[in-house]
Structures are given as structure tokens and as C-alpha cells.
Amino acid sequence: xxxxxxxxxxxxxxxxxxxxxxxxxxxxxxxxxxxxxxxxxxxxxxxxxxxxxxxxxxxxxxxxxxxxxxxxxxxxxxxxxxxxxxxxxxxxxxxxxxxxxxxxxxxxxxxxxxxxxxxxxxxxxxxxxxxxxxxxxxxxxxxxxxxxxxxxxxxxxxxxxxxxxxxxxxxxxxxxxxxxxxxxxxxxxxxxxxxxxxxxxxxxxxxxxx
Numbered sequence: 001x002x003x004x005x006x007x008x009x010x011x012x013x014x015x016x017x018x019x020x021x022x023x024x025x026x027x028x029x030x031x032x033x034x035x036x037x038x039x040x041x042x043x044x045x046x047x048x049x050x051x052x053x054x055x056x057x058x059x060x061x062x063x064x065x066x067x068x069x070x071x072x073x074x075x076x077x078x079x080x081x082x083x084x085x086x087x088x089x090x091x092x093x094x095x096x097x098x099x100x101x102x103x104x105x106x107x108x109x110x111x112x113x114x115x116x117x118x119x120x121x122x123x124x125x126x127x128x129x130x131x132x133x134x135x136x137x138x139x140x141x142x143x144x145x146x147x148x149x150x151x152x153x154x155x156x157x158x159x160x161x162x163x164x165x166x167x168x169x170x171x172x173x174x175x176x177x178x179x180x181x182x183x184x185x186x187x188x189x190x191x192x193x194x195x196x197x198x199x200x201x202x203x204x205x206x207x208x209x210x
Contacts, residue, residue, distance in 0.1 A: 004124065004157070004158070004163065006102045006124055006126075006127050007102065009122075009124050009158075009163035010080065010100050010101065010102045010122075010163075012158070012161050012162070012163065013080075013122050013161065013162045013163050014080045014081050014100065015161065016160070016161040016162050017060075017080075017081040017083070017084060018081050018082060018083045018084075019083075021061065021081075021083040021084060021087060024060065024061065024084075025060075025061045025087065028060070028061075028063065029061070029063050031063075033064070033117060033148075035187075035189065035191055035202075036115075036117055036146060036148055036189075036202055037064070037067060037068070037115075039146055039185070039187075039202065039204050040054075040113050040115050040144065040146040040204065041071075043113070043144040043146070043184050043204045043206065044112050044113045044144055047112075047142050047144070047208070048112075050071075050072070050073060051071075051072045051073045051074060052073050052074070052112035052113055053073070053074045053075075053076075053110065053111045053112050053113075054068050054073050054074070054075045054076070054111060054112065054113045054114070054115055055075075055076050055077075055078060055106075055110075055111045055113070055114045055115070055138065056068070056075060056076070056077045056078065056114075056115045056116075056117075057078045057101075057114055057115070057116045057119055057120070057135070058078070058079060058080075058101075058116060058117070058118070058119020058120070058122070059077030059078060059079050059084070059088055059096065060079060060081075060084050060088070060119075061084050061087040061088055061091065062077060062084075062087060062088030062089075062091040062092045062094075062096070064115060064117060065077040065088055065091075065092045065094050065096070066091055066092045068115070069092055069093075069094055075092070075094050076094065076095045076096070076097065076111075077092070077094060077095070077096040077097065078096070078097040078099050079096065079097075079098065079099075080098070080099065080100040080101065082098060085097075085098045101120075101122070101123050101127075101131050102127065102131075104131065104134045106134060106135075106137070106138035107138060108137055108138060109137070109138070109139065109140050109141065110138055110139075110140070111138055111139050111140065111143060112139075112140055112143055112144070113139075113143060113144050113145070113146070114135055114138075114139060114143070114144075114145040114146065115146050116135075116145065116146060116147040116148070117146070117147075117148050118148055118149065118150075118200075120147050120149055121149040121150055121164055121165050121166065121167070122162065122163055122164060122165070123165065124156065124163060124165065125154075125156055125165055125167075128165075128175055129175060129178060129179065132175060132176065132178075132179035132181075133179050133180075135179075136179050136180050136181065136207060139207055140207075141207060141208070142206070142207060142208045143206070143207050144184065144204060144205060144206045144207070145176075145181060145204070145205045145206075146202070146203070146204050146205075147172075147202070147203055147205075148189065148200055148201070148202040148203075149165075149166075149167065149172070149200070149201055150164070150166055150199050150200055150201075151166060151167065151168055151169070151172075151188075151199060151200065151201040152166025152167070152168065153166065153168060154166065154167055154168055154171050167201075168201075169186065169201060172201065172203065176203070176205050180207060181205035181206065181207060182205065182206050182207075182208065183203065183204070183205055184204040184205060184206050185203070185204050186201065186202060186203035186204070187202050187203075188200065188201060188202070189202055
């Protein structure tokens with residue numbers, strides 16, 4: 001694990017997703033993530049009236065891009081898998097950026113919100129501060145970021161062919177605040193279960209200090 005380079009982590013992870021489009025889409029297209037949608041939309045709504053410009057990072061085959069578009073928002077997707085990008089473009093008709101987290105090229109101060117559902121945990125921890133800073137730079141000054149990641153005890157490495165990091169809340173908080181974000185709220189998923197049966201940590205962050 002210690003000898004894994006960012007390029008290797010990215011290459012193997014994206015190759016896995018490129019080879020699993022059909023199964024991934026059929027297995028996730030009906031997942032209920034309405035709680036996460038509402039968390040981002042509510043946070044943006046506290047700062048003005050929509051429609052909002054949203055960047056869906058790690059957008060996969062386009063499920064969440066399609067949802068936000070259906071509400072009238074201006075949505076841009078981003079994914080490193082060429083197969084996922086092509087599917088998302090065809091599905092949604094939206095701009096879908098083919099970019100690796102390890103080599104982002106994003107416009108400055110453009111988006112009201114970033115939706116990062118089950119994607120940022122693929123970033124090696126020694127690259128995470130840089131990537132979060134790039135996301136902060138592409139948000140408007142009062143922009144917000146939503147993330148949902150599988151949690152753990154800060155272990156990382158390959159799980160099969162995917163590189164995964166399982167941060168606990170305290171570590172995630174440190175990374176986000178160091179990148180200039182202020183926490184709005186966090187919660188655990190799935191909703192309504194005992195904590196030991198809630199493997200997902202969801203959190204909402206703002207660049208403003210209010």
C-alpha cells in the first residue's frame with residue numbers, strides 16, 4: 001500500500017469502472033439517495049434562489065446528473081472513466097468532463113455546489129488536500145460541497161482493483177477545514193439504523209464562514 005503511486009491507484013480504479021459499466025448502472029440506478037440530494041439543495045438554498053450550477057464529481061453513468069437536471073439546475077458531470085462519461089453524456093445531454101481526480105482542470109469560481117457521492121474515497125490520502133483545494137477553487141465564494149464516503153479507521157489501499165480510503169469523521173473534518181471549508185452538518189447512512197450499521201459518512205460544507 002505504501003508504495004502505491006497516485007497514477008497506479010487512479011489507473012487501476014478507473015480500469016475497473018471502465019469494465020463494469022453495465023453492472024454498475026443496473027446495480028445503482030435505482031438507489032435511493034434522496035437524503036443526499038436534499039442535503040446539497042438545502043445548503044445551496046440557504047444562500048439564494050435557484051436554479052443553481054452544480055458540479056457532480058465522480059458522476060458515474062449519470063444518475064445524479066439526470067436528477068439535478070430534472071429540477072432545472074445547470075449540471076456538469078465529471079468522471080475519470082471514459083465508459084461512464086459516454087453513458088452520462090448520452091443519458092443526460094449535459095456537459096460531462098472526462099477528468100481524473102489526479103489531473104483536474106476546472107474553471108475558477110464557477111459552481112454553486114459540488115455533489116461528491118461515493119467518489120472522493122478513491123483519492124489517496126496524500127493527494128486529498130490538493131484535490132480538495134482544487135474543488136474549493138472551482139466553487140463560488142459562498143459555494144457548498146456535499147460528500148458521502150464509506151467510513152472506517154483511516155485505512156487505505158486496494159480493495160480488489162479499486163483504491164479506497166476509509167476515513168473516520170475526525171480525519172475527514174481535518175482535511176475539509178484545512179481546504180477552507182466550514183461544516184454545515186454531517187450524518188450517517190442508511191438513515192434510521194444503529195450507528196454500527198451505518199457505513200456511510202455524509203457531510204455538507206461551505207466556503208463561507210456563516
